[in-house]
Amino acid sequence: MDEVRHVAAIITPKIDFAIINRAYRDILYLFDGTLPGYQGCTTSYHDIFHTMDVVLANIRLAHAIALTGVDFSAQDIDLIILAALMHDTGYIQRQSETTGTGAQYTAIHIERSIEFAKSYFQNTQKASVDLEALAQILDCTGLNANIDVMTFHSEVIRLLGFMLGTADLIGQMSDRYYVEKLPMLYEEFQEAGIPGFTSDLNFIQKTPEFYAWVMERFQNTFGGIDRFMKNHFKARWGIDCDLYAIFMEKNQAYLRLIAKKPDYKTKIKRTIRTQKHNVLSFNA
Numbered sequence: 001m002d003e004v005r006h007v008a009a010i011i012t013p014k015i016d017f018a019i020i021n022r023a024y025r026d027i028l029y030l031f032d033g034t035l036p037g038y039q040g041c042t043t044s045y046h047d048i049f050h051t052m053d054v055v056l057a058n059i060r061l062a063h064a065i066a067l068t069g070v071d072f073s074a075q076d077i078d079l080i081i082l083a084a085l086m087h088d089t090g091y092i093q094r095q096s097e098t099t100g101t102g103a104q105y106t107a108i109h110i111e112r113s114i115e116f117a118k119s120y121f122q123n124t125q126k127a128s129v130d131l132e133a134l135a136q137i138l139d140c141t142g143l144n145a146n147i148d149v150m151t152f153h154s155e156v157i158r159l160l161g162f163m164l165g166t167a168d169l170i171g172q173m174s175d176r177y178y179v180e181k182l183p184m185l186y187e188e189f190q191e192a193g194i195p196g197f198t199s200d201l202n203f204i205q206k207t208p209e210f211y212a213w214v215m216e217r218f219q220n221t222f223g224g225i226d227r228f229m230k231n232h233f234k235a236r237w238g239i240d241c242d243l244y245a246i247f248m249e250k251n252q253a254y255l256r257l258i259a260k261k262p263d264y265k266t267k268i269k270r271t272i273r274t275q276k277h278n279v280l281s282f283n284a
Contacts, residue, residue: 051085090115162223
């Protein structure tokens with residue numbers, strides 16, 4: 001989060017982080033199970049680490065686009081960070097939801113995330129946030145969303161939606177732990193009743209197809225804005241390439257390799273992050 005604030009201040013030096021800092025604290029409480037009314041995170045793939053990966057990717061993409069001449073306001077930066085922080089809050093179960101895990105809400109988690117965001121800003125923080133714009137941005141993370149027919153408050157809000165939709169995908173698919181966490185995503189899909197997969201190995205085997213679809217989505221749905229990401233790495237770190245793109249492809253290359261092996265689980269035994277523990281063995 002320190003890096004998120006640093007990059008945000010580069011984009012808009014006058015930004016006030018009060019709203020963002022409190023929302024960040026409360027999202028940590030939400031996922032940890034200490035925000036009143038909620039149980040905490042019960043999903044292994046859509047966890048706090050995924051959320052923060054997306055927050056960081058989103059502000060980096062904003063910086064990359066700002067370097068092309070786009071002038072983001074302080075209010076835009078608020079929406080960029082807040083939307084990323086709240087984009088998967090719909091997976092968190094309320095105290096009254098006592099069966100299963102948050103994965104059962106996969107198909108409706110965006111609607112639940114919007115509901116959480118509106119409730120949070122109306123009842124908890126009472127901050128001045130454009131909630132309709134926030135909802136429009138969150139809607140862009142839906143893989144089945146027909147973004148071409150969506151209505152946006154402005155072209156800037158459309159761009160912020162495209163950014164979050166892009167960051168949501170690159171944040172997870174470039175993750176150092178992406179390969180290890182795919183069986184967890186399969187388990188979430190199973191609980192949600194999402195069809196099309198016969199086993200965790202079959203899920204692994206079909207992931208490269210999904211990656212190809214993602215690449216097409218970047219270009220045809222989100223306007224190819226992912227191509228600007230290398231601007232950030234060059235300006236911030238002096239690295240003249242897009243590290244997200246490189247590691248997305250590295251993950252997919254490894255998946256294509258292990259998908260041919262029935263004993264693929266032996267190839268992904270590196271330790272992974274979990275919310276409640278520093279590391280957890282894949283087979284633990």
